[in-house]
Amino acid sequence: MATDSVISGTVGADRGIHVPQERLFELTLCTFDMQETVAYLDGVLQSGGSKVLFTANVDHVVRHSNDSDFRRCYQVADLVFADGMPLMWAARLLRRSVRARVTGVDLMAALCSLAAKRGYRCFLLGSKEETLDKACRALQQRFPSIQIAGTHHGYFDDSSPVLELVRQARPHFLFVGMGSPRQEKWIAQHRSQLSGVILPVGGSFEVIAGEKKRAPGWAQRLGLEWTWRLAQDPRRLWKRYLLEDLVFLKLLLRELRSR
Numbered sequence: 058m059a060t061d062s063v064i065s066g067t068v069g070a071d072r073g074i075h076v077p078q079e080r081l082f083e084l085t086l087c088t089f090d091m092q093e094t095v096a097y098l099d100g101v102l103q104s105g106g107s108k109v110l111f112t113a114n115v116d117h118v119v120r121h122s123n124d125s126d127f128r129r130c131y132q133v134a135d136l137v138f139a140d141g142m143p144l145m146w147a148a149r150l151l152r153r154s155v156r157a158r159v160t161g162v163d164l165m166a167a168l169c170s171l172a173a174k175r176g177y178r179c180f181l182l183g184s185k186e187e188t189l190d191k192a193c194r195a196l197q198q199r200f201p202s203i204q205i206a207g208t209h210h211g212y213f214d215d216s217s218p219v220l221e222l223v224r225q226a227r228p229h230f231l232f233v234g235m236g237s238p239r240q241e242k243w244i245a246q247h248r249s250q251l252s253g254v255i256l257p258v259g260g261s262f263e264v265i266a267g268e269k270k271r272a273p274g275w276a277q278r279l280g281l282e283w284t285w286r287l288a289q290d291p292r293r294l295w296k297r298y299l300l301e302d303l304v305f306l307k308l309l310l311r312e313l314r315s316r
Contacts, residue, residue, distance in 0.1 A: 081153050086155055091167055107253055113140055127241065150309075173202045178228045179229070181208045188266045192263075211234065229253045233255065
């Protein structure tokens, strides 16, 4: 039976907005679509608030089920979105009203558009310096009035100088592209020192920079985006996609039996 619910707790407290949520795979998913998400976060920033956003895909669901440290990371997330067609299909099969897929790269683009219109500052953390330079140029070309308050590569051991750089930049949007689960664990570890809207974006910087191509729309709609990523980076991703993520099917069966 569907569990569509309207929850108005701390997530929606900034402007008294009710945030619709659904439970799926032991995650609480926000069911806002992209337009609603951007409008909500605009309100959060206008009121001086701060939110952590996670975008859950199959890999996250599997890791959440078997990695206690990763589960604790999810406790700091204020909003979690379904990123990936398999989650959307599972939601439909289980009669959960998850209305829209919200991916990290699409959400980052939408928030950069908002930042350009509102004068919000952005900070890009992760990847290589060369990639960051390309990504910044691409964003400035796409959104001429965007304010990129700072960048820092993702190859560091000591977070203290990085956190100080972010603090001085005072970004409204902090995009963290260090790959999962490192980016989620870093955000969770340093949550108390971060402000504004914080979004882990995986390999989005490489896509924006033009170093990697995103799967075409038809592949995304068919849930085959993972095959596209695997073809581009087989050495790093084969084990995750071909072995580890098979656990997702087991988790889906468990959800079906518990209905």
